[in-house]
Amino acid sequence: MDIIFNPPVNEENQYIRILVAELRARGYCIHPLDTIFSSSKHFRSIRLVHLNWFENIDGTSVFAALRSFLRKLVVLTAIRWSGKPLVWTLHNRVTHEAGTAFLSRVLVRLLVRWSDRIIIHSGQSEAVLAAYGAKVAERVVYLPHPHFIGVYGDAVTATAQGHGPLQLLFIGMVKPYKNLELLMDVVGAFGQRVHLTIAGKAMDEGYAQQLIDRAETMGNVALLPYFIPDGELPGLLGRADAVVLPYDLRSSLNSGTAILAFSYRKTVICPEIGTVSDLEDHTLDTFCYRYDTAGGHRKALGEQIERALARKAADTQALDDMGGRLYQHVASAHDPHRVGDELDRLYRGILDKHRPR
Template identity: 30%
Template sequence: MNKKKILIIPNQNEDNKYIDLMKMSFCEAGFIESSYIRADYISINWYEGVNTKNYFRAWLSFLKKIFFIFGSKIIGKKIIWTFHNKYPHNNRYPKLALFLERMIVLNSKYIIIHSKSSKLFLLIKHPKAKTKNIIFLPHPNYINSYPKEDIKRKELVETEKIIFLFIGMIDEYKGVNHLINAFNLIDSRAAILKVYGKVSASYKTVLENTLKSSNIELHFGFVDDSNISRIIAESDIIVTPYLPDTMLNSGTHILGFSYGKTVLTTPTCTDLDIDSKLWFRIDESQSMEDSILYSVKNIIKNYSKGDLEYMGTQLLNLMQRDYSIGKIANMITKTIK
């Protein structure tokens, strides 16, 4: 039997293992990677953004993408689009991006969603999307995706303080300035905040000027794959104060769950698919800083490190059972024909 040929765009992402994991999922489902000319399927990710600063180049990028979508469909390619974000991040031309996204939706054979909760939002945003074209595939877990150091608990920095961790690309929509402001008011004897990730020069200055407490550690710059396991192992809980209506799914949460960590977050659809007793919600009805402060104090007062570890273990078990490459490959086999 001839294997189905697929081209996944982008073909790689140095900052994220997601593309590699999806390649593995499709390959286990019987697909093989191919060039554009030979591909039967074109899987596109984050394709709807039009983010260049130059207006002329933005239009040129937009027209190229429109031509690519229509051209691919005309010559018989089956387009698979993954609905990653509510809106493209740092989007400079929202009208162009929305029109482009509509054209992608209307011309895609399949639309992948990584959280069941995101289907409703997709249909509200794109009422002409065909329900039969929407397929749910779990976001692949990150278990064994990064080099794992032989870390024994006793080798970790022993502290009674609860260690909160933000890890990943640091953008304004992720609310890290609010996080630092909140931790400036937390008793340094009770908790530590560690921030790791790449950041723009301008936002770095904002964050450094916001810092006022000794219980906050800022580690700016690219986080090497070899350090990710250790950094997460040294924490008790991941914290992501995403600004409202900016995030649909969170790969950072899947990463944390894959390493047995719970999260404190403004809810994304990733979290809404999971038992709410296993993670902590930042209340969006208050100001962001007040909500973070209230939630952190609640965790410090009412949860031990053992409680957080238990929640993380349950999440790790969930990742192993329902978010594995094998499970996703099986779902691909049944849905993408």
């Protein structure tokens, strides 16, 4: 069965590879969105279109943003007019890029209106979509975010660190909305009691240099400003006591990095985004928090780091035990094979309704 699952490849995001592999194992032939107009025969062969992050706009320049928006508008309109079933996954509350927010909102409105099904990965997403009308809920389907157990290699058991510094790790793309300057300031106040490693590539070299300069003035922050190869991830995670993700609650909703941490037996220090709130009783195995202002974020983050320090001081095994319980939870609740089965059933149910009578 020929479908479009876009993007079909993302070397820096194993979420895509996992889902594409599950779909191919169930007989789907995956095509990229860029080929949709390659020929009339190919266009007719496409049975269904599934879009991820389609609302994101190229914000490198005003011209690039307008070109990206118009191109996506044409494609989305063609899918609508052709009658092809459309599935869209909601990943974020809003775009992380403030400069393209208006254009992104236009695409989101069309995606909400025209999608046959909207996939969500967290309960908080329902409240986001409720703003578009009560009837939208009829087309919303929850699917767990697949875990990453074993995807980057086996988990590495850290060398016993006893009562040494609290080892924190931030991992992922280095972008302003992730509040890394705030994180560095908060960690700096703890001195040698806390050590932070920031690992990830920045899209903007100027921003990367700002962080490098700041880290050089601190004695407890290490910066690895490059894309981390898959083989290095288990070691980085293994040396950490916890993964720290000080996301912006205004835009963040789900976190594949949090799922990655749980998949490698690590707890997180993180705002109560959708991924964390869905843990229900297992939120007690995280250091989650809420905030309303930048000052409130700084205070809450510092309090949770202090809590993690106290927990480690009282029991050097405590943080590992928290991570172990989170691992057990995602191993069961976020099984990629289960996600693949549910996605297959979703597609076939939609296609059955679109089949000519």
